[in-house]
Amino acid sequence: MVSKVKRLLIGKPMKSTAIEDEKLGKLKALAILSSDALSSVAYGTEQILIVLMTLGFAALWYSIPISIAVLGLLTILVLSFRQTIFSYPQGGGAYIVAKDNLGVMSGLTAGGSLLVDYILTVAVSSSAGTDAITSAFPQLHEHRVLISLIMIVFLTLMNLRGVTESASVLALPVYMFVVAIFVLIICGTINYFLGDVQAAAPQFGATISNISLFLLLKAFSSGCSALTGVEAVSNAIPNFRHPAEKNAAATLIMMGAILGAMFIGISLLAYWYGIMPTEKETVVSQIAGATFGRGLIYYIIQGVTALILFLAANTAYSAFPLLAFMLAKDKFMPHMFMVRGDRLGFSNGIIMLGVLSALLIVAFHGDTENLIPLYAVGVFIPFTLSQLGMMVRWIKLKPSGWVVKLLINTIGMLTTLSITLIFIITKFSQVWMIFIFLPLVMRFFSRIHRHYQNTADELRINIATDKPAIKGSTMVIPIAGITRVVMYTISYAKSLTDNVVAVYVGFDEEEIRKLEAKWEEWDPGVRLIVLRSRYRSVMRPLMRFIDTVEWKTAETDHITILIPQFITKHWWQNILHNQTSLLIRAVLFKEKDIVIATVPYHLNR
Incomplete structure (x- = not known):
């Protein structure tokens, strides 16, 4: 039943040889990997306006120069990450660049920041998508958490079905949003120049008495939240078709051009229309309403905006599993993240991302607006480390044209470092937790790496000197009585060795006497050893006996505890029986370096 449901939800398993068919072309990659960056158009301008509104309506004209500054930073980032793509075509983005040029700790800082950012991306995007829906349908506001969780489940299942299939389904809404x-x-620009705009725009260049550099920097840093997701293409180069780096670079340029045009366009319309942000309605919703009225086109725009905000999370679903794979390959995350699932995706990474982001939604009751600054800092830390790493690379290697490349990355590093510091200074009350959480993630990486190193050291052998030891075998069979499953187990044990003993732990002298008499009458050719337990414990006497056998025979024999176990026909029937065999196996696995085997006997009724 479980298998049928799984096949229905994620499809039939795919052969390993089909992995090349799962690679993405430029158009599908643009939809999948740019959805996070493109979706920020829906809230980037709004974040700027929210800060400026503290100074009053007249200060909203500052949104235009701030938006132009954000556009300049976008250009720098696109050029910088284009260089990263050609320098590190294996993917991994900031993690690989920082680890290769700045050291392991810098790489882990970048990697850890990105992993946290991708989790926040899913939570923030699904929450923002829900806000777009509730702006159009206010009666759904109380169901925000449920709507967000449904979309997370949908995206998780889509990505478990494979990159190509999810791209085919999700590309259409992304391009619908762009259109x-x-x-x-x-249409909004035409309306403005035709004089059809009802609201008056704040005077451009008006003097604001209480304006401060601190507040302008705070607004600029808020607008930079529109740049989250720009790094995703450089992280996911292995997902592209050959030639991967050229296709990735072209996709990055297309994404930057589309994002820049949409962002500055929305900022201009918001200024021209005199839009003021409110808690109940988004800026895009207000612009669409003012341009088209509350008709069909308005609801189409709101619908595709909600879709793109939901689908922004899909960028994280593409990048998180790949980054987790690279960290796992370097032994900083569990090896389970290296395993490809039935549909050739890194399923464990996809599922983990869905679970963690869903927990954030529940914890914040679907209101994740306060996570946006933390989300942006999580991006700009690896941005800065990536740019610094590329600077070090150009200085060390000095390839042809390296001075221009160094200049681009230097400007990128100084800019992203400034943004990071601005975020920390202006929004410390919202981002302070990064200084606690990020060291915990680093410690998590360190502990995992140390475990894998210790495990390798203990398991490693010298193939020149270490050879298998040829020993005999002693088999110990714990029994609870004389049954068919015991007979079956003894038959198997005697086919391997003559050195077999059965062990019975008895609580009652009368029961012990009856079993000994019955055993002597049966005479299976195996010695019975009876252990008496005055405190009705099976494990204590059995462990003492095994200790004795281990001490006497460890040099000459391998010791095997052969546990008889019958398997009921129906799962619920297990509840009706004492699971002593499971307890014995669990304790021995934890305590003893001996062989533990189970001999199953299946019941038919």
Whole structure:
């Protein structure tokens, strides 16, 4: 039954040889890997306006120069990450660049920040998508958490079905959003120049008496939240078709051009229309309403905006499992993240991302607006380390044209470092937890790596000197009585060795006497050893006996505890029986370096 449901949800298993068919072309990759960056158009301008509104309506004109500054930073990042793509075509982005050029700890800082960021991406995106829906349908506001969780489950299942299939399904809404926003920008601009705009825009260049550099920097850093997701293409180069690096670089340029045009367009419309952010309605919703009225086109724009905000999480579903794979390959995360699932995706990473982001949604009751600054800091830390790593690389290698490349990465590093510091200074009350959480993630990586190193040291052999020891075998069979399963187990044991003993732990002298008499009458050719337990414990006498056998025969024999166990026909029937065999096996696995085997006997009724 479970297998049928699994096949229904994620499809039939795919052969390993089909992995090349799962690679992405530029158009599908643009939809899958750019959804996070493109979706930020829906809230990037709004974040700027929220900060400026503290100074009043007249200060909203500052959104235009701030948006232009954000656009300049986007250009720098696109050029910088394009260089990263060609320098590190194996993917991994900031983690690989920082580890290769700045050292392991810097790489882990970048990797840990990105992993946390991808979890926040899913939580913030699903929450923002829900906000877009509740702006159009306020009666759904009380169901925000449920709507967000449903979308997370949907995206998780889609990605478990494979990269190509999820790209085919999810590409259409992304391109619908791009078309809808450009239609909104074009129509809104025409309305403005035709004089059809009812609201008056704040005077451009008006003097604001209480303006401060601190507040402008805070607004700029808020607008930089629109740049989250730009790094995703450089992280996921292995997902592209050959030539992977050229396709990835072209996709990055397309994404930067589309994102820049949409962001500045929405910022201009918000200024021209005199839009003020409110808790109940998004900026994009207000612009669409002012441009088209509350008709069909308005609801189409709101619908595709909600979709893209949900699908922004899909960028994380593409990048998180790949980054987790690389960290696991370097032994900083559990090896389970290296395993490909039935549909050739890194299923454990996909499932883990879905679970952790769903927990965030529940913990914050679907209101994740306060996570946006933390989410942005989580991006700009690896941005900065990546740029610094590329600077070190150019200085060390000095390839052709390295001075220009160094200049681009230097400008990128100084800019992203400044943004990171601005975020920390202006929004410390919202991002302070990164200084606690990130060291915990680093310690998590360190403990995992140390465990894998210790395990390798203990398991490693010298193939020149270490050879298998040829020993005899002693088999110990714990029994609870004389049954068919015991007979079956003894038959198996005697086919391997003559050195077999059966052990019975008895609580009652009368029961012990009856079993000994019955055993003598049966005479299976195996010695019976009876252990008396005055405190009705099976494990204590049995462990003492095994200790004795181990001490006497460890030099000459391998010791095997052969546990008889009958398997009921129906799962619920297990509840009706004492699971002593499971207890024996669990305790011995934990305590003893001996062989523990189970001999199953299946019941038919």
